[in-house]
Amino acid sequence: xTPQPTTASADGPPLLEVRDxxxxxxxxxxxxxxxxxxxxxxxxxxxxxxxxxxxxxxxxTSLAIMRLIQxxxxxxxxxxxxxxxxxxxxxxxxxxxxxxxxxxxxTEIAMVFQEPMTSLNPVHTIGAQxxxxxxxxxxxxxxxxxxxxxxxxxxxxxxEPQRRIRNFPHQLSGGMRQRAMIAVALACKxxxxxxxxxxxxxxVTIQAQILELLQGLQRQTGMSIVFITHNLGVVAExxxxxxxxxxGRIVEEAGVVPLFGRPLMPYTQGLxxxxxxxxxxxxxxxxLEAIPGNVPDPTAMPAGCAFHPRCAHFRPSLxxxxxxGLEPADPEHSVRCxxxxxxxxxxxx
Amino acid sequence: MSSFLTRRLIQSLILLWIVSMIGFxxxxxxxxxxxxxxxxxxxxxxxxxxxxxEQMGLNRPLPVQYLEWFGRxxxxxxxxxxxxxxxxxYVIGSRLGATLQLMITAxxxxxxxxxxxxxxxxxxRYSFFDQFVTIGAMVALSIPTFWFxxxxxxxxxxxLGWLPPGNISPVGNESFIVFVHHLIGPSMVxxxxxxxxxxxxxxxxxxxxxxQDYVRTARAKGLSERIVLVRHVLRNALLPMITIxxxxxxxxxxxxxxxxxxxxxxxxxxxxxxSIGYRDYPVVxxxxxxxxxxxxxxxxxxxxxxxxxxxxxxLQ
Ligand SMILES: Nc1ncnc2c1ncn2[C@@H]1O[C@H](COP(=O)(O)OP(=O)(O)OP(=O)(O)O)[C@@H](O)[C@H]1O
Ligand code: SF4
Ligand SMILES: [Mg+2]
Numbered sequence: 310x311t312p313q314p315t316t317a318s319a320d321g322p323p324l325l326e327v328r329d330x331x332x333x334x335x336x337x338x339x340x341x342x343x344x345x346x347x348x349x350x351x352x353x354x355x356x357x358x359x360x361x362x363x364x365x366x367x368x369x370t371s372l373a374i375m376r377l378i379q380x381x382x383x384x385x386x387x388x389x390x391x392x393x394x395x396x397x398x399x400x401x402x403x404x405x406x407x408x409x410x411x412x413x414x415x416t417e418i419a420m421v422f423q424e425p426m427t428s429l430n431p432v433h434t435i436g437a438q439x440x441x442x443x444x445x446x447x448x449x450x451x452x453x454x455x456x457x458x459x460x461x462x463x464x465x466x467x468x469e470p471q472r473r474i475r476n477f478p479h480q481l482s483g484g485m486r487q488r489a490m491i492a493v494a495l496a497c498k499x500x501x502x503x504x505x506x507x508x509x510x511x512x513v514t515i516q517a518q519i520l521e522l523l524q525g526l527q528r529q530t531g532m533s534i535v536f537i538t539h540n541l542g543v544v545a546e547x548x549x550x551x552x553x554x555x556x557g558r559i560v561e562e563a564g565v566v567p568l569f570g571r572p573l574m575p576y577t578q579g580l581x582x583x584x585x586x587x588x589x590x591x592x593x594x595x596x597l598e599a600i601p602g603n604v605p606d607p608t609a610m611p612a613g614c615a616f617h618p619r620c621a622h623f624r625p626s627l628x629x630x631x632x633x634g635l636e637p638a639d640p641e642h643s644v645r646c647x648x649x650x651x652x653x654x655x656x657x658x
Numbered sequence: 659m660s661s662f663l664t665r666r667l668i669q670s671l672i673l674l675w676i677v678s679m680i681g682f683x684x685x686x687x688x689x690x691x692x693x694x695x696x697x698x699x700x701x702x703x704x705x706x707x708x709x710x711x712e713q714m715g716l717n718r719p720l721p722v723q724y725l726e727w728f729g730r731x732x733x734x735x736x737x738x739x740x741x742x743x744x745x746x747x748y749v750i751g752s753r754l755g756a757t758l759q760l761m762i763t764a765x766x767x768x769x770x771x772x773x774x775x776x777x778x779x780x781x782x783r784y785s786f787f788d789q790f791v792t793i794g795a796m797v798a799l800s801i802p803t804f805w806f807x808x809x810x811x812x813x814x815x816x817x818l819g820w821l822p823p824g825n826i827s828p829v830g831n832e833s834f835i836v837f838v839h840h841l842i843g844p845s846m847v848x849x850x851x852x853x854x855x856x857x858x859x860x861x862x863x864x865x866x867x868x869x870q871d872y873v874r875t876a877r878a879k880g881l882s883e884r885i886v887l888v889r890h891v892l893r894n895a896l897l898p899m900i901t902i903x904x905x906x907x908x909x910x911x912x913x914x915x916x917x918x919x920x921x922x923x924x925x926x927x928x929x930x931x932x933s934i935g936y937r938d939y940p941v942v943x944x945x946x947x948x949x950x951x952x953x954x955x956x957x958x959x960x961x962x963x964x965x966x967x968x969x970x971x972x973l974q
Contacts, residue, residue, distance in 0.1 A: 375878055377874055377877055377878060407883075410880075411880045411881070411882065412880060413880065414877070414878055414879065414880030415878065415879040415880035415881075416880060419878065419879075420878050422871060422874065422875060422878075424871050427870065427871040427872065428871040428872055428874070428875045429872055429875065430872040430875070430876070430890055430893075430894070431872070431894070431968075431969070431970055432893055432894055432897075432967075432968065432969055432970075433889075433893075438875075441879065441881065441885075441889075442879040442880065442881070445879070445880070445881050445882070445885070446880060477969040477970070477973060479969070479970050479973075480973065490875075493875065493879065494878075496879075497880075
């Protein structure tokens, strides 16, 4: 697990600027903030990893970017998500018209969903589902779009694409469906691809193939990728920068090298300790440590630092009063922890 | 696919066989059995009856009689009406068209009106429209068909004079317009319950689909809301409706019984009630068997349609 930053182009204006994104769901038990004041940039051509345990708000963040959170029923999406469009204009995705967001979806931002088994429509062929976005956005004939669909299936590594376009989703294996989903997402050549745990449902060899595929596609097209996962091994392999989320907030943000080399937030440290490492398998008897405790119940968030009930560095009245701010430790490394200097200096817990 | 259809076909045949057994049993359980048609004939003596029974083979073992009767059933010899001695199948056939016209029109009303109401109710869930039609459907389901028929005749025929009070068409005037004009009232009455049922099932089926992951995928492609709703939501929501449609056949048949009586519509429903009045057992029995066959055929058609519409079953 050696982090290898790929082609990060840090210069130039960001492609996407998320500022103070807040998503509240209204349930029977009242309002739940699934995402709470999240801000980050996505730079052109980079791979940004979004990591965190289950329920930390990764999928909700990405759905908010696609503007796919249903606002009905008292749900609220606040903040701004500014996208630099192909035309050069910058627009706030949360404020644009329905027509404009529809034009952006698929063509400029596309998403591969977490659930490959249920994200394809069972009654339409793979070809039809890949082609329909092309027909809709580019107004080409169905036949031409199907020809493109064949190329796309070939591109994502589906064998016999001519035959496969006539298949229905249930005739494909999980790995093939996820590839088909990627083909659907790539159909209109987006410059931002959000991949929400595109590999979790798959076995290890297929995971590796899909990751390679995404990286290859990125090299060809120069698109940016937001890669969501809770597998830090995958992060080290694909990401340029990493956002660590906990309980709806970003708790650490850094390039992949500093994050793995010098994690500052105790939560990130815990995540890293819970990843199996190659040198461990060769006999070293260091136990894998899971982070003790559980992700907090979103309806009963701990006061102050939401991680404090699980943190070894916890100090009463310092950590459990106010939510710590996201502070820059380095120009490219921010952390949300009241004691990050102590943690960095190795002051024992 | 073929294994599914084969299974359903075999099930249907077994059902038909059971229906025929019941039909046969009922025929022999009727007062006087198959001989009753002659029992009341003036001047018929007991010896005559015994001789008749022998001639008709009624003293042979029941299984043999059943096989013979079943053979006649298959070849279309369903016996003769007591009333005018015409063949039962002919009597039924002469009324079938009128009932089918009514049932098909009522189904069309249910599918179009109920379908529309269900789709809009699901898309605008909890809106005023949704709540209004929810209550409307509940009311519709609790209105007795008989009473609703009388209300329709009273309001539209007697008070407003818009619709004829019944019958398929006045003598000597058989244009299509007149026919449709006569069809409106009874179809509305017959379709009411089915429309209400259809709208409820359509709404819940739409809601089941609307939250599916693949609908989100469709939205993520940037398709228009209309395409998302029609191509992705409605297309899938209609699948269970095919089964519902098959199950509606008995509801429609029993509704036709009442509707045809209220509107003096010359269909099978009225024939059934008339025949019971005349104790015309062969016709009553024939109608029971025939409607059972209709119900089974309806379900079988629904199964076939389902297989055609759902690739997951078609391409098993
Ligand atoms: N539609 C919704 N209504 C109410 N609560 C929701 C909804 N969607 C998500 N949540 C809640 O928001 C929180 C964040 O969920 P999210 O799906 O973003 O987690 P995640 O980080 O993607 O987790 P996972 O790794 O399991 O995918 C969870 O507590 C979840 O229960
Ligand atoms: S703020 Fe306190 S409780 Fe939270 S991570 Fe830092 S040390 Fe631990
Ligand atoms: Mg998720």
